[in-house]
Amino acid sequence: MTTSNIMIIDDSSLDRTIIRHILEKRLPNINVFEAEDGVNLNEKLVENSINMCILDIIMPIKDGFEILRDMKENSSVMDIPVIVCTGIDDSLAIEKALLLGAYDYFSKPLSEEAMKTSLPLKVRNAIELMKRTQAISYLSYHDPLTGLYNRRAYEEKILLLNKEINLPISIIMADINGLKLINDTFGHDKGDMLLKKSASIIQSACGVDDLVSRWGGDEFIIILSKTKEEQAQEIVENIKQLYSKERVNGIDISISFGIASKNTLGEDIVKILKSAEDTMYRNKTLEVESSRSHMINTIITTLHEKNPREECHSKRVSELCQEIGNAMGLSDLSLRKLEVSGLLHDIGKIAIEEPILNKKGKLNQQEWDQIKCHPEIGYRILCSSSEMLDLAECVLAHHERWDGAGYPKGLKEYAIPKNARIIAIADSYDAMTSKRPYRNALSEEAALEEIQMNAGIQFDPDIAKIFIEKVLNEKRLI
Amino acid sequence: MLKRNIYSKKIVFDFMEASGLDKEISETLLNDFCEQSLNLVLCVRKHISDNNFIEASNLLHRLKGSSGNIRATMISKQALEAEAAIKLLDIQLLESFLINIDELLNALIEK
Numbered sequence: 001m002t003t004s005n006i007m008i009i010d011d012s013s014l015d016r017t018i019i020r021h022i023l024e025k026r027l028p029n030i031n032v033f034e035a036e037d038g039v040n041l042n043e044k045l046v047e048n049s050i051n052m053c054i055l056d057i058i059m060p061i062k063d064g065f066e067i068l069r070d071m072k073e074n075s076s077v078m079d080i081p082v083i084v085c086t087g088i089d090d091s092l093a094i095e096k097a098l099l100l101g102a103y104d105y106f107s108k109p110l111s112e113e114a115m116k117t118s119l120p121l122k123v124r125n126a127i128e129l130m131k132r133t134q135a136i137s138y139l140s141y142h143d144p145l146t147g148l149y150n151r152r153a154y155e156e157k158i159l160l161l162n163k164e165i166n167l168p169i170s171i172i173m174a175d176i177n178g179l180k181l182i183n184d185t186f187g188h189d190k191g192d193m194l195l196k197k198s199a200s201i202i203q204s205a206c207g208v209d210d211l212v213s214r215w216g217g218d219e220f221i222i223i224l225s226k227t228k229e230e231q232a233q234e235i236v237e238n239i240k241q242l243y244s245k246e247r248v249n250g251i252d253i254s255i256s257f258g259i260a261s262k263n264t265l266g267e268d269i270v271k272i273l274k275s276a277e278d279t280m281y282r283n284k285t286l287e288v289e290s291s292r293s294h295m296i297n298t299i300i301t302t303l304h305e306k307n308p309r310e311e312c313h314s315k316r317v318s319e320l321c322q323e324i325g326n327a328m329g330l331s332d333l334s335l336r337k338l339e340v341s342g343l344l345h346d347i348g349k350i351a352i353e354e355p356i357l358n359k360k361g362k363l364n365q366q367e368w369d370q371i372k373c374h375p376e377i378g379y380r381i382l383c384s385s386s387e388m389l390d391l392a393e394c395v396l397a398h399h400e401r402w403d404g405a406g407y408p409k410g411l412k413e414y415a416i417p418k419n420a421r422i423i424a425i426a427d428s429y430d431a432m433t434s435k436r437p438y439r440n441a442l443s444e445e446a447a448l449e450e451i452q453m454n455a456g457i458q459f460d461p462d463i464a465k466i467f468i469e470k471v472l473n474e475k476r477l478i
Numbered sequence: 479m480l481k482r483n484i485y486s487k488k489i490v491f492d493f494m495e496a497s498g499l500d501k502e503i504s505e506t507l508l509n510d511f512c513e514q515s516l517n518l519v520l521c522v523r524k525h526i527s528d529n530n531f532i533e534a535s536n537l538l539h540r541l542k543g544s545s546g547n548i549r550a551t552m553i554s555k556q557a558l559e560a561e562a563a564i565k566l567l568d569i570q571l572l573e574s575f576l577i578n579i580d581e582l583l584n585a586l587i588e589k
Contacts, residue, residue, distance in 0.1 A: 011536075014511050014544045021499050021507070060536050087543075109546025109554065112496040 002029070004127045005049050009035045009067065010056040010085065018110070019054060019119070026120035030127075038062035042070060045077045051134075052103070052126040053082045057093050068100040079133050081126035083119075103129070145192055146199035149213035154221060157211050162262075162269045166225035170232035170261040171273055173280040174202060174239070177254045177288055178295050179218040184380035185299070185351050186249050194248045198255065201246065205238040221273075229261040249350070250302040251295060256284035296385055300343070303350045307357055310346060313430055318342030320426035320471070321419075324463065327470035328422075338419055341394045345423050348378030348395070360437040372407050375399050394419040398427060401458045413460075421460040425451060425467050428459070448472055486586045492549040511548045512587050515541055519576055519583070522560075526569060535564045541579070553582045 006023060008016045013036065020032045033048050035041060037059060045053070053071075057064035064084055071077050081103035086093040094105050104122045106114050141153035149157070161169065176198050183191035195218070202220055203212050211223040224232055236257045246253055258280025262272045304311035321342035325335045349357060352374055356367045363371065379396035382388040397411060397420035404412035406424075416424075432447040442450070448468060455464035486508060494504045518537050525534035542557035560575035 012540045012544050014507065014514055015540075015547055017510065018497070018507060018547050021503055022497060025499060058536065058539050060533065108543040109549075110496075115497045 003031055004029060004051045004131075005031045005033065006052055006054065006123065006127070007033045007035060007041075007045060007048065007050045008054045009038060009041065009059075009064075010054070011036050011059045012056070015056070015085075015108070022110075022115050023120055023123055026116075027124055038064075038067035038070070041067060042074045042077050045071075045080060050077075050080055051130045052123060053080055054085060054123070055082050055102075056085045057090075057097065058087070065096060065100060068097060068102060072101045079130065079137070081130055083122055083126060143199075143214040146196055146214050148199050148203065148220070149211065151213065151215055154211065154213040154215065154223070158223060158269060161211065161223060161225055164265050167265065168226065168228050168261050168263045169269070169272070170224040170227045170229055170259060171276040172222040172224070172232055172236060173215070173258040173273070173276040174198075174220040174222070175256050175280055175284055176218040177256060177284070178251075178384070181295060181381060181384040182248055182251070182253075184384070185348075185377055187351070190248055194253060197246055197248070198243070198253075201242045202239055205235055205242060221276075227261075229259055232259045232261065250305075251298050254287065256280055256287050258283060296344075296347070296381060296388060299350050299381060300347055303347065306354065307349075309434075310349060310357075313434065314343050314346060316430045316434075317345060317423065317426045320430060321422050323471045324422050324426060324467050327466050327474075328463070334419075337391060337394075338422060341391050341398075341419050341423060342426065344378065344382065344388075344391060345395050345398050345427060346374060346378065347381055348374035348376065350381075351377045358437055362438060372399070376408050393417050394423065396420075398423040400424070402460055403457050406458075416460075421463050425459050425463055429467070444472070483585070489549050489586070492551075496549060508548055508550075508586070511544055511550065512583055515544065515553070515579070516583050519579055522576060526564075526572070531564055531567065535561060538564060550582070550586070553579055556582065 004027075008019050010016045010019070013034075016034045016036075020034070023030060023032060031048075033044070033050065035044060039061060044050075055064045055067060062070075068082060068084070071080065071082065078101075082101070084093075084097040084102045084105045086097065086105055086107055090107070097105060103126050106119050106122065110119065141149060141156075143150045176194065179191055179194060182194050195214075199212075199214065199220065202222065206212050206222055206224075209225065210227075213221050213223075215221040222232075222235070224235070236259065239255065239257075243253065243255055258276040258278065260272045260275035260279065262269055300314075304314070318339050319342070321338040322335055325338045330338070352370055356363065356370055359367065375396050375398060379392045382392035382395055394417045396408065397416050400406035400409065400411040400416045400420060401424075402413055402416070402421070404410050406416075429447050429451060432442045432450060433444055435441045451459060451464050452468060455461040490501065490504045490508055493499070493508070494501060497504070499507075518541055522534045522537050522541075525531070525537065538557055538561045542554055542561055545551070545554035545557055556575050556578045560572055560579065563569075563572040563575060
């Protein structure tokens with residue numbers, strides 16, 4: 001249970017003490033602060049994170065009405081509920097206080113009912129109201145995922161910061177690379193983890209007075225008051241350094257940055273932001289393609305490190321694909337694509353849980369459904385890089401069947417990309433002739449018979465024929 | 479800690495009953511009240527001699543509230559009358575109430 005902070009403002013120290021004892025006796029987890037007058041009260045309320053106030057009306061220096069008026073004019077404290085203390089039957093004071101925005105009132109001398117029941121309950125209700133107001137206000141100005149300020153907060157705060165005293169103001173725009181790839185490959189919970197990790201790193205590299213906010217989906221914005229562009233660059237380097245140590249599911253992650261600074265009052269802050277954004281996009285264009293290709297390499301390496309059997313299988317499938325392609329008389333370029341497709345055809349298995357991939361017994365329906373997702377996940381991974389786009393369709397379709405009974409789309413015959421039809425045969429043959437956790441390897445003859453039997457059903461009959469006659473038989477002759 | 483006479487014991491009892499606070503806290507609060515109020519009456523007299531009636535009135539208002547809260551009802555009544563007297567600028571009447579308040583406070587702290 002969180003502690004609630006109460007401020008009693010009363011010129012009588014005895015009355016403050018009585019009220020404090022009454023509240024402490026009946027309300028758990030409260031901190032009571034006291035003030036004998038309204039001098040610098042708003043600052044005290046903010047400093048002590050006050051949740052509600054008890055305010056005497058008749059006081060020297062500033063009376064309760066003036067204090068109430070001051071509070072309602074200050075956005076930092078205007079929502080704090082105030083219970084005023086009036087003289088008994090002083091209906092004019094009660095009306096005036098309520099008109100000025102007081103939450104409730106009680107009268108002095110304190111009645112037995114007030115001390116034992118109504119005052120503690122009114123205070124408790126005021127605290128709950130304030131906490132709800134604070135929660136709503138927090139949600140209005142913060143990103144719930146990362147806890148950083150949101151765009152609305154940024155837009156309000158930049159207006160307050162955009163003053164001569166804060167010059168030079170530097171803006172850093174940051175954009176996470178590969179968030180979509182992480183979301184598509186490992187699911188949104190891992191993407192959310194990446195966002196949280198990024199937010200935490202950015203925050204840790206910035207000072208307490210720096211304004212860090214989540215600008216959009218994968219974009220963050222940092223506003224640095226009294227900071228030159230070179231100093232902002234140091235912060236960027238620091239973030240990059242911290243970021244270089246981080247991984248999501250073993251995958252390297254990176255951020256692209258853009259910096260711009262406002263050095264004179266005449267410069268438009270909106271244009272400075274646009275300049276930072278443009279620089280960030282320029283940097284991203286340069287960095288992102290290499291980063292995505294790098295990420296795909298990392299994914300396949302990670303998969304193979306986690307599961308060496310997959311690496312051997314991919315290499316054999318790749319070799320068989322090239323042999324089939326050769327036998328079909330495909331061009332060098334097509335053979336190169338087949339080789340890479342063969343190596344990458346199971347890249348989507350990076351998102352399948354280890355115990356399922358290595359399960360010794362029969363897979364249940366749920367596990368089988370997960371396995372069947374790997375062509376689509378592989379497709380999404382490869383689609384993230386323009387270099388790999390043409391391989392993506394083939395990876396997506398490598399479990400389609402000639403008779404249309406395959407997955408994920410149920411494509412039939414020539415609707416299935418040629419390379420996918422080739423991979424399907426190589427993949428099945430290697431799977432049958434390799435030992436798996438759940439069964440022993442079939443002999444080459446038995447596997448050949450299976451391919452033959454399923455030609456025109458599961459496999460492209462022409463490619464199956466080439467595979468049997470030109471690839472397997474030639475191997476046997478050798 | 480002052481040794482209680484019957485008058486002060488009655489106030490402590492009334493306050494305990496009204497507030498639900500324990501005896502120790504109630505006695506401490508009554509002691510504080512006596513100390514502060516004796517000083518407060520001195521300040522009222524000083525303000526009156528300086529013709530600072532607003533300040534004097536504020537202090538009497540405070541005394542009225544505190545005495546009511548601690549259940550020193552006789553002092554509270556005298557403070558109420560004193561507040562009315564100062565509003566009328568009847569200094570002679572005011573002084574008689576201040577004397578009464580002084581006596582009541584002294585009675586409270588008598589052993």
